[in-house]
Amino acid sequence: MDLSADFFSLFELPCSFRLSLSELDSRYRDVQAQVHPDRFANAPDAERRLSMQWATRANEAYLTLKKPLERARYLLELAGHDLQAESNTAMPADFLMEQMEWREAVMEARAGGDHHELEHLYQRLRGEMDGRYAEVGQLLDDAQDYALATDRVRRLMFLEKLLHEIDDALASLEE
Amino acid sequence: MALFQIAEPGESAAPHEHKLAIGIDLGTTNSLVATVRSGIAICLSDESGRPLLPSVVHYNADGTTEVGHEAQKNQAVDPKNTIVSVKRFMGRGKQDIAHVESMPYDFVEAPGMVKLKTQAGIKSPVEVSSEVLKTLKERAEVALGGELVGAVITVPAYFDDAQRQATKDAARLAGLNVLRLLNEPTAAAIAYGLDNAAEGVYAVYDLGGGTFDISILKLTKGVFEVMSTGGDSALGGDDFDHRIFCWVIEAGKLQPLSPQDARLLMMRCREAKEYLSKNPEAPITVRLSSGEMVDLKLDVATFGEITRTLVSKTLQPVKKALRDAGLRADEIKGVVMVGGATRMPQIQKAVGDFFRQEPLTNLDPDKVVALGAATQANLLAGNKTGKDDWLLLDVIPLSLGLETMGGLTEKVIPRNSTIPTARAQEFTTFKDGQTAMAIHVVQGEREMITDCRSLARFELRGIPPMVAGAARIRVTFQVDADGLLSVTAREQTTGVESSITVKPSYGLSDDEIAGMLKASMEHAKDDAMARALREAQVEAERMIEATEAALAEDAHLLNEAEITKITATIAKLKALAQGDNRRQINIAMDDLGFETQEFAHRRMDQSIKKVLSGRKVDDIRMGEEQ
Numbered sequence: 001m002d003l004s005a006d007f008f009s010l011f012e013l014p015c016s017f018r019l020s021l022s023e024l025d026s027r028y029r030d031v032q033a034q035v036h037p038d039r040f041a042n043a044p045d046a047e048r049r050l051s052m053q054w055a056t057r058a059n060e061a062y063l064t065l066k067k068p069l070e071r072a073r074y075l076l077e078l079a080g081h082d083l084q085a086e087s088n089t090a091m092p093a094d095f096l097m098e099q100m101e102w103r104e105a106v107m108e109a110r111a112g113g114d115h116h117e118l119e120h121l122y123q124r125l126r127g128e129m130d131g132r133y134a135e136v137g138q139l140l141d142d143a144q145d146y147a148l149a150t151d152r153v154r155r156l157m158f159l160e161k162l163l164h165e166i167d168d169a170l171a172s173l174e175e
Numbered sequence: 176m177a178l179f180q181i182a183e184p185g186e187s188a189a190p191h192e193h194k195l196a197i198g199i200d201l202g203t204t205n206s207l208v209a210t211v212r213s214g215i216a217i218c219l220s221d222e223s224g225r226p227l228l229p230s231v232v233h234y235n236a237d238g239t240t241e242v243g244h245e246a247q248k249n250q251a252v253d254p255k256n257t258i259v260s261v262k263r264f265m266g267r268g269k270q271d272i273a274h275v276e277s278m279p280y281d282f283v284e285a286p287g288m289v290k291l292k293t294q295a296g297i298k299s300p301v302e303v304s305s306e307v308l309k310t311l312k313e314r315a316e317v318a319l320g321g322e323l324v325g326a327v328i329t330v331p332a333y334f335d336d337a338q339r340q341a342t343k344d345a346a347r348l349a350g351l352n353v354l355r356l357l358n359e360p361t362a363a364a365i366a367y368g369l370d371n372a373a374e375g376v377y378a379v380y381d382l383g384g385g386t387f388d389i390s391i392l393k394l395t396k397g398v399f400e401v402m403s404t405g406g407d408s409a410l411g412g413d414d415f416d417h418r419i420f421c422w423v424i425e426a427g428k429l430q431p432l433s434p435q436d437a438r439l440l441m442m443r444c445r446e447a448k449e450y451l452s453k454n455p456e457a458p459i460t461v462r463l464s465s466g467e468m469v470d471l472k473l474d475v476a477t478f479g480e481i482t483r484t485l486v487s488k489t490l491q492p493v494k495k496a497l498r499d500a501g502l503r504a505d506e507i508k509g510v511v512m513v514g515g516a517t518r519m520p521q522i523q524k525a526v527g528d529f530f531r532q533e534p535l536t537n538l539d540p541d542k543v544v545a546l547g548a549a550t551q552a553n554l555l556a557g558n559k560t561g562k563d564d565w566l567l568l569d570v571i572p573l574s575l576g577l578e579t580m581g582g583l584t585e586k587v588i589p590r591n592s593t594i595p596t597a598r599a600q601e602f603t604t605f606k607d608g609q610t611a612m613a614i615h616v617v618q619g620e621r622e623m624i625t626d627c628r629s630l631a632r633f634e635l636r637g638i639p640p641m642v643a644g645a646a647r648i649r650v651t652f653q654v655d656a657d658g659l660l661s662v663t664a665r666e667q668t669t670g671v672e673s674s675i676t677v678k679p680s681y682g683l684s685d686d687e688i689a690g691m692l693k694a695s696m697e698h699a700k701d702d703a704m705a706r707a708l709r710e711a712q713v714e715a716e717r718m719i720e721a722t723e724a725a726l727a728e729d730a731h732l733l734n735e736a737e738i739t740k741i742t743a744t745i746a747k748l749k750a751l752a753q754g755d756n757r758r759q760i761n762i763a764m765d766d767l768g769f770e771t772q773e774f775a776h777r778r779m780d781q782s783i784k785k786v787l788s789g790r791k792v793d794d795i796r797m798g799e800e801q
Contacts, residue, residue: 012787027787029398033566034782037595037656041354041555042194042324044718046768047775052655054779056595063593171498 003053006078007061017075017140019065028062068133069160072140072153081146083154095155102162110169118173122166129159194324196354196556197315198362198548201304201328201342203262203411204384204515206230207542208311209549210319211558216366216546219318227541228314230384232306233257234295242310254279254438256293260413261307263385264289264300265345266337273409274417279434288341301345308349322713325352327552329544331386332358333406333492333572335618336630336660343657354555356657359383360390361401361569362547363513367538368394369550369565375508376402376500380526380534381544382489382516385411389493391500391507400568403499403591405492410485412448412516418481419444419473423459427469436463451478452518479521486525493529499591510534515541568593571658575630577650578615580605582624587652590620594658599651601667608640612648616662635664637671704757711760715752718764719745722771725778732777744770 008015011027033039035054040047064070073083102125109117132152139149198216200207205227209218218226225244233246234256241249249257258280263272269282269289281292290299308328315323328346330339339356346353360379367373373394381388388406392399420441423429432440440461447457451473461469497504510526512534517523526534538546551567570593576586577600588598604612612635619627638646647667654660665672722745730738748763 029566030786031783032568033397034786035779036566036568038355038551038555038567042557042717043721044764044768044771044775046772047721047779050772050775050779052595052653054783055656056597056653059593059596167498171495174494174498 003057007064007074010058010061011065013065015075015078017068017072017137019071021066024062024065028058031058068136069153069156072133072136072149072156075140076146076150076153079146081150083150091155091158095158099158099162103165106162106166106169110173113173115170115173118166118170122163122170125159125163125166129156129163132156132159194556194558195315195319195321196325196327196549196552196558197312197319197323198327198357198545198550198552199308199311199329199346199351200359200362200545200548201262201308201330201345202230202383202544203260203386203413204230205541206307206311207545208315209542209545210315211549211553216549216553218542218545219314221314228307228310229259230261230304230307231257231259232261232303234293234298236294238295240295240306242306250442251435251439254434255281256295258291258293258298258303260385261300261303263409263413264291265304266335266339266341267300271409273414277417277420277437279438287337301341301348304342304345305348308346308351312349312351323351324556324713324717325354325552327355327357327362327548327555328353329357329359329362329548330658331381331383331406331408332360332388332390332401332404333386333408334658335408335573335628336575336658337628338408339658343659353657354552356659357548357551358388358390358401358404358569358658359386359544360388360404360511360513361392361399361567362545362551363511363538363543364390364392364394364399364547365550365565365567366543366547367511367535368399370538373509376502376506377509377511378493378496378507378530379511379513380489380493380517381406381513382522383411383514384516385409385413387411387489387492389489389496391496391502397565398568399565401570401591401593402502403496404570404572405496405499406572407488407492410488412514414485415448415482415516415519416441416445418485419447419459419478422473422477422481423469423471426471429463429467429469433464436461439463440469447473448478448519451475452520475520482519482521486521489522490525490529504530507532511538511543512536513540513543569656569658570594571596571654573618573628574620575616575618575652575654575660576627577602578617578624583622584617584619584624584627587650588654592654594654595656597651597653599649602648602650603644604638604641604646604648605643607643609643609646610638610640611636612638612664614650614662614664616652616660630660631662633662633664635666635671638666639669639671708755708757708760711757711764712752715748715760715764718767719749719752722767725771725774729774729778729781732781733774737774741767741770741774 011024011031013019013024013027032055035051035058037048037051037055040051064074076083105121109121136149136152139145139152196210198209207218207226207228209216220226221228228243229247231243231246231250233241233249233253246257250259266288268287269275269284272289283290283292283297288299290297326346328342330342343353343356360381363379363381364377376391376393379390379392386406386408387410388404390404391402393402423440423444443459443461447459450457456472456474459469459471459473463469507530510530510532517540523534570591571588572590574586574590575588576584579585587600588596613632614635615632616630617624617627618630621627635648649665649667651663652660663672722741726741744767748767751760751763
């Protein structure tokens with residue numbers, strides 16, 4: 001094991017999208033309990049630096065594996081599939097249409113100060129995303145169809161952004 | 176080998192080496208020092224039995240100072256040279272300071288951080304704070320009867336990089352080895368959580384003299400995990416005093432006051448505030464220097480009315496912190512109240528109403544931060560108490576980013592990231608043949624660069640001329656466990672590197688600290704050189720001890736040649752540490768550090784393997800998602 005090992009190996013977890021979050025949590029904590037700078041506060045410089053590197057790495061790994069979108073992107077990256085998130089934004093028309101409808105609904109609810117409707121949209125979107133993540137899990141872990149998984153993950157990036165916007169709208173209504 | 180032998184008077188040395196470590200709550204209004212004795216955290220009091228040290232420093236014309244209660248006596252007679260609430264100025268420019276017009280000081284503009292002109296010369300807030308820290312350090316050394324291995328200093332969770340760096344500089348200037356900067360609400364959570372064996376998600380509402388923090392923490396067996404934090408580093412009990420002050424001016428139809436009168440009235444206002452925590456009405460009586468009498472009565476209802484906006488100002492960050500943690504108010508198991516200002520009934524009521532539960536006040540809100548800091552210091556110093564072992568996972572309060580084109584900020588590390596953390600971002604040149612790139616590091620949540628705090632500017636030079644967009648410049652942000660940032664920029668194709676620890680624009684350079692230490696030593700009749708030597712010796716002893724302990728435990732990770740080499744380097748350092756050549760001691764320490772690098776690596780590796788082994792991959796429940 002070394003600092004450049006992939007995030008799954010760092011926690012000695014199987015390299016797959018389906019992941020027990022409670023297991024990830026407890027392994028992350030076990031690793032941090034060993035490497036955290038607080039364990040080396042009184043140690044020589046070399047050990048202090050090493051500890052900071054390890055703890056930084058463990059935090060990065062945990063953050064990446066914890067969130068399904070990040071985890072999926074990371075798996076694709078390990079499999080050598082570039083998402084081209086920045087340059088390749090071409091999406092099928094029907095998907096974009098759907099996105100616009102979602103956005104209009106959110107904007108309308110926001111303008112009308114309709115807290116209840118925003119909450120409803122949020123839950124509906126969450127439900128839809130759960131289904132899509134299940135599909136991504138199937139594509140990555142079972143079918144190993146990385147090309148299709150890449151497409152699905154790219155769609156999920158749009159949806160995560162939308163979810164975030166609904167959340168922001170809810171927050172601005174609360175203030 | 177014990178580094179320090181401590182013995183109570185009349186007793187023999189303690190059987191186990193117990194390292195002397197302290198926790199300091201460096202507050203806006205009051206400061207405290209605490210330590211762990213026989214497994215229990217206690218605050219250390221002064222010779223008159225007072226645990227609180229007013230964070231007040233009075234400068235005399237001859238350069239001597241009074242600190243605390245002594246200094247406080249000068250407040251009304253010599254306000255210009257009596258510095259109170261200096262924490263508000265730490266890492267701040269003049270334009271950042273609220274109510275600057277009603278303060279009696281002569282401010283001196285200085286790059287990054289404001290300075291104060293006193294009769295003993297121009298003082299930076301770092302120097303003023305270090306006087307408070309020095310006093311507490313001496314108190315601890317007398318009480319504990321030995322040399323301290325280090326201190327945990329608390330800072331408001333919402334302190335930005337500039338404020339944290341200034342605090343750390345002040346501690347170094349006071350001659351303290353800083354084991355860690357610890358966030359105040361987190362310190363309170365440690366004191367509270369370990370005391371109550373609490374589990375679940377807690378909110379810590381910390382309203383101090385000049386700062387407000389809210390932290391949401393998840394407490395599970397042995398882990399304190401900060402989920403989010405928020406606050407206002409310029410909002411505190413002082414502001415409530417100021418509201419009363421304004422009310423008195425208006426109600427008494429007073430003319431503009433002299434600095435002396437203003438300070439006197441401000442003190443009366445503070446007393447009135449404290450009185451109103453237990454009484455329905457407070458008298459405010461002041462005889463002004465003109466002979467005019469102010470004689471007013473302030474009742475609780477009016478006090479509530481004039482401070483309503485301040486109270487609701489604290490609830491905004493609370494809401495934001497909850498949202499950042501992805502939680503609702505009713506998911507919070509308990510609300511811990513910290514800071515003397517939480518004694519105000521309107522605060523307790525507002526917080527209780529918001530969370531729909533009685534806030535927890537079973538620990539003294541003035542002492543809880545210092546007690547938690549001492550507990551953490553004890554752990555960091557390596558005084559294992561056996562059953563007590565815990566892990567602290569804290570976050571940075573504000574996003575860190577860079578200026579991009581058009582005066583916009585690009586976030587590199589988002590707020591509430593668990594520390595230590597690092598993130599790299601790639602940039603490119605936008606002009607053909609561009610050979611330098613200016614890098615402007617900022618902290619804050621706003622889009623526009625002008626709304627964020629500027630932390631540092633530096634330039635990466637020597638980029639070989641290329642067409643626009645061809646250079647690849649990787650800027651890496653690293654935040655350490657104290658929440659302090661360092662930034663490195665590197666041109667990828669040629670390896671041109673430029674690095675900066677984000678501080679020179681507002682902090683003190685090591686040379687400045689050394690200079691100040693030397694100057695202060697002259698007053699203290701101490702010999703700066705002797706002290707520096709002693710510090711190097713202590714550091715060397717600490718290093719030898721740690722390396723020997725590591726060898727005793729894990730010699731099997733090394734081959735014989737490596738063991739021989741390390742043992743020889745230790746022997747050399749040991750011999751030098753007996754002597755008085757500081758430079759050679761430092762060189763030998765560097766050598767030992769170099770020789771043990773690989774060893775440290777292997778040990779870390781082993782400890783991770785150990786903790787993860789014994790688990791089988793098949794045990795993991797599959798199919799659980801998200």
